[in-house]
Amino acid sequence: MLVQKFGGTSVKSVARIKNVASIIARAAEEGPVVAVVSAMGDTTDYLMKLAHQVSGSPNRRELDALLATGEQISVALVAMALNESGTKAVSVTAGQLGITTESVHTSARIVDINTERIRRYLDDGNVVVAAGFQGTTPAGDTTTLGRGGSDTTAVALAVALGASACDIFTDVSGVYTADPNIVPTARLLKEVSYEEMLEMARVGAQVLHPRAVELARKHGIPVRVRNTFDPNHEGTILKGADEMEISRPVSGVTVDRDQARLAILKVPDRPGVAGEIFGALADQRVSVDMIIQAFHEGGLVNDISFTVKRSDLETARTALEEAASRTGAEHVLADEDVAKVSVVGAGLMDHPDVAARMFSALGREGINIKMISTSEIRISCVVSDEDAERAVRVVHDLFHLDEAHDEPDSDQD
Amino acid sequence: MLVQKFGGTSVKSVARIKNVASIIARAAEEGPVVAVVSAMGDTTDYLMKLAHQVSGSPNRRELDALLATGEQISVALVAMALNESGTKAVSVTAGQLGITTESVHTSARIVDINTERIRRYLDDGNVVVAAGFQGTTPAGDTTTLGRGGSDTTAVALAVALGASACDIFTDVSGVYTADPNIVPTARLLKEVSYEEMLEMARVGAQVLHPRAVELARKHGIPVRVRNTFDPNHEGTILKGADEMEISRPVSGVTVDRDQARLAILKVPDRPGVAGEIFGALADQRVSVDMIIQAFHEGGLVNDISFTVKRSDLETARTALEEAASRTGAEHVLADEDVAKVSVVGAGLMDHPDVAARMFSALGREGINIKMISTSEIRISCVVSDEDAERAVRVVHDLFHLDEAHDEPDSDQD
Numbered sequence: 067m068l069v070q071k072f073g074g075t076s077v078k079s080v081a082r083i084k085n086v087a088s089i090i091a092r093a094a095e096e097g098p099v100v101a102v103v104s105a106m107g108d109t110t111d112y113l114m115k116l117a118h119q120v121s122g123s124p125n126r127r128e129l130d131a132l133l134a135t136g137e138q139i140s141v142a143l144v145a146m147a148l149n150e151s152g153t154k155a156v157s158v159t160a161g162q163l164g165i166t167t168e169s170v171h172t173s174a175r176i177v178d179i180n181t182e183r184i185r186r187y188l189d190d191g192n193v194v195v196a197a198g199f200q201g202t203t204p205a206g207d208t209t210t211l212g213r214g215g216s217d218t219t220a221v222a223l224a225v226a227l228g229a230s231a232c233d234i235f236t237d238v239s240g241v242y243t244a245d246p247n248i249v250p251t252a253r254l255l256k257e258v259s260y261e262e263m264l265e266m267a268r269v270g271a272q273v274l275h276p277r278a279v280e281l282a283r284k285h286g287i288p289v290r291v292r293n294t295f296d297p298n299h300e301g302t303i304l305k306g307a308d309e310m311e312i313s314r315p316v317s318g319v320t321v322d323r324d325q326a327r328l329a330i331l332k333v334p335d336r337p338g339v340a341g342e343i344f345g346a347l348a349d350q351r352v353s354v355d356m357i358i359q360a361f362h363e364g365g366l367v368n369d370i371s372f373t374v375k376r377s378d379l380e381t382a383r384t385a386l387e388e389a390a391s392r393t394g395a396e397h398v399l400a401d402e403d404v405a406k407v408s409v410v411g412a413g414l415m416d417h418p419d420v421a422a423r424m425f426s427a428l429g430r431e432g433i434n435i436k437m438i439s440t441s442e443i444r445i446s447c448v449v450s451d452e453d454a455e456r457a458v459r460v461v462h463d464l465f466h467l468d469e470a471h472d473e474p475d476s477d478q479d
Numbered sequence: 480m481l482v483q484k485f486g487g488t489s490v491k492s493v494a495r496i497k498n499v500a501s502i503i504a505r506a507a508e509e510g511p512v513v514a515v516v517s518a519m520g521d522t523t524d525y526l527m528k529l530a531h532q533v534s535g536s537p538n539r540r541e542l543d544a545l546l547a548t549g550e551q552i553s554v555a556l557v558a559m560a561l562n563e564s565g566t567k568a569v570s571v572t573a574g575q576l577g578i579t580t581e582s583v584h585t586s587a588r589i590v591d592i593n594t595e596r597i598r599r600y601l602d603d604g605n606v607v608v609a610a611g612f613q614g615t616t617p618a619g620d621t622t623t624l625g626r627g628g629s630d631t632t633a634v635a636l637a638v639a640l641g642a643s644a645c646d647i648f649t650d651v652s653g654v655y656t657a658d659p660n661i662v663p664t665a666r667l668l669k670e671v672s673y674e675e676m677l678e679m680a681r682v683g684a685q686v687l688h689p690r691a692v693e694l695a696r697k698h699g700i701p702v703r704v705r706n707t708f709d710p711n712h713e714g715t716i717l718k719g720a721d722e723m724e725i726s727r728p729v730s731g732v733t734v735d736r737d738q739a740r741l742a743i744l745k746v747p748d749r750p751g752v753a754g755e756i757f758g759a760l761a762d763q764r765v766s767v768d769m770i771i772q773a774f775h776e777g778g779l780v781n782d783i784s785f786t787v788k789r790s791d792l793e794t795a796r797t798a799l800e801e802a803a804s805r806t807g808a809e810h811v812l813a814d815e816d817v818a819k820v821s822v823v824g825a826g827l828m829d830h831p832d833v834a835a836r837m838f839s840a841l842g843r844e845g846i847n848i849k850m851i852s853t854s855e856i857r858i859s860c861v862v863s864d865e866d867a868e869r870a871v872r873v874v875h876d877l878f879h880l881d882e883a884h885d886e887p888d889s890d891q892d
Contacts, residue, residue, distance in 0.1 A: 080529065080532040080533055083533055084533070113552070116493065116552075116556060117555075117556065117559060119493040120493055120496055120497070120556050120559045120560045120563065121559045121560060121562065121563035122563065123563075124559045124563075125558065125559050125562040125563075125568075127569065128555045128556075128558045128559040128562065128568075128569075128570055129555070129559070131551065131554070131555040131558075131570050131572065132551075132552060132555035132556065132559070134551075135548040135551045135552050135555075138544065138545075138547075138548045138551070139526070139529075139545060139548050141544070142530075142541045142542070142544040142545035142548075143529060143530065143533050143541075143545065145538065145540075145541045145544075146530060146533045146534045146537045146538050146541040146542070146545070147533045147534060149534065149538040149541065150533065150534035150535065150536075150537075150538075155538075155541075156540065156541075157540075157541055157544050159544065159621075160574075161573075161574040161575075161619070162574075162619055162620075183619070206574070206575055206596070207575075208572075
């Protein structure tokens, strides 16, 4: 059993839909296939635009009902193309998928999958073409999983069906050491660990949604990132860190330009104040990253800085200003021209010098580091947006990521 | 309780969607409202075109899944517009509507309606915005009711919910004595009987789908045809013939230009041969009208002529040619340049001279009548397509339909 997922650019036109159908049909000759498909090209953006023309803040239940039609169109067309070319196929959408989500609109989480209907279709010899990105509440309302949700649908179905692998087809050949548009010498990685991919996805690598990677890691589903337009290329395989044949301190450099920085200044230091501030942001479903707290005046007041997605900036700023007046903080600062440059590598924990070398190299190039955060396998620096691409190239060069080191225990610097 | 239905032209743009929302909101101030909405403008045609680009003969299950998205987009947008302007509203689509249909794709009939979910939404103070044209099979597959199916959805929901009326909003102010584009002096009818409307709808009046009229007649639901762009106009009301306050021999003249004529010549006259021929057409779901059988050679062979929708001509011709070779008929003739001109009036049965006067008037104008069929309240003539509009004007003049006769027992000629 194989689950395949095709993103929006892979089904952007009728010709591309036929290409996708031929990839699915070939896989279906080997065994049962469930193909998860995203909305065609810019459909979701078009529907979102329509919604905002109708309503300043579209009702979220209706927004989900609207957005879900994007995938419903593409799965019907892909199933048609498969039937046309002699491969039996049925499409399934929100209510038929068996994916139950939380009763939260526009970014619901999957709570349960009932595969009965899909299995029945598979048993009848069909390829199942499943609408990505959508599910239903227990009450039967359509929900969506948020942008990138089709990846999550694919991995979740692979888990629920006990698939042997989940192939994510996209418009690139796999995971690179950096964005080839920024670093022309970037190399394709044959394998990355779930953990590295998770960090990369969190800090800007667009290739795979972090929720999907986390789900694959948790259930040990092998995920392959492959190219729809070059389907014979073997792509990049994601696997457990303990199964990796390669060890390297730095696997890749990413940049996330969809970042803004907020600061709330001179917050009185009393118990519960941070909870109050971040609770107010969580209420607005704003995800917060890289929280830094600095002490002032003998610890009586604090400055708290953090980053948010740029699209969340206004919502976050409003919530933060309300929280500032409630908590007696002095004021709120916003900086939307920032980007986050990160190095990711499963071997970072064994190479404690990587962080210092990265900071020094950026400093030598005159790139000011505004914030720093690290995890076991990631080091992130917030820099000015205008410095971001140069920073990526500097770091890529520093760690010689353009040179092959896909051999066991190669020394890369 | 009121059911309102809005056709595709009524929701063609964002501005029109807002207009529809304001009509619904006004009605919702008076009591519970279910609004049935069609796909925006040309969406259905666009989706149909996409389907035919993907597949020469699109899989019917997938075609239904695809077409149903058209209404799913418009109901979500209408519900958004209502919420935006302060009227609580929820959209419901195929699986949520509670409309169960036959397991036949692209023109399924409704077999059952479960209004539980809709009633729950209404009880919670919502306007329910229901996707027209769609339902689900007992197994949960999406089906569509065929073109014009949204009218049927509206009347069927009005029946199931025990609504006091069903308002069909369209882009004209009601039912006219003839198409005003053909006859500039055509008049709006204040009331027509279900039976007249049924005949008019069957023979070319586009305003209301005949299945919907039949359903309204059967259950005695008052149906009002109204203008979305002039919502204060009272329009035309459909009611039972026995409730009509007006008696007139001819209520209107219609033309159906979506007609083609087929003939199968010299069919051996043996029992069951007509059943075999029309069975072959029924297998292809081709509806046949105006069957005329002529005898030859002492009754040993027959010529059988009939009309079909022009879009069904090729399917019908193929089926008929197969039937011809099976039954030993001589050959098949097709004529696609025909149109059907009809007069409709509940009073026709009391005025036996109407048919003769109509045939004479057409003859005087040099218009050749190719086929004739009549019902109790309708007389139809098949003429050359090029004569069709002129024939409508001749008949409209003949019966003085431009003069008001909406008074009890007026004498109109």
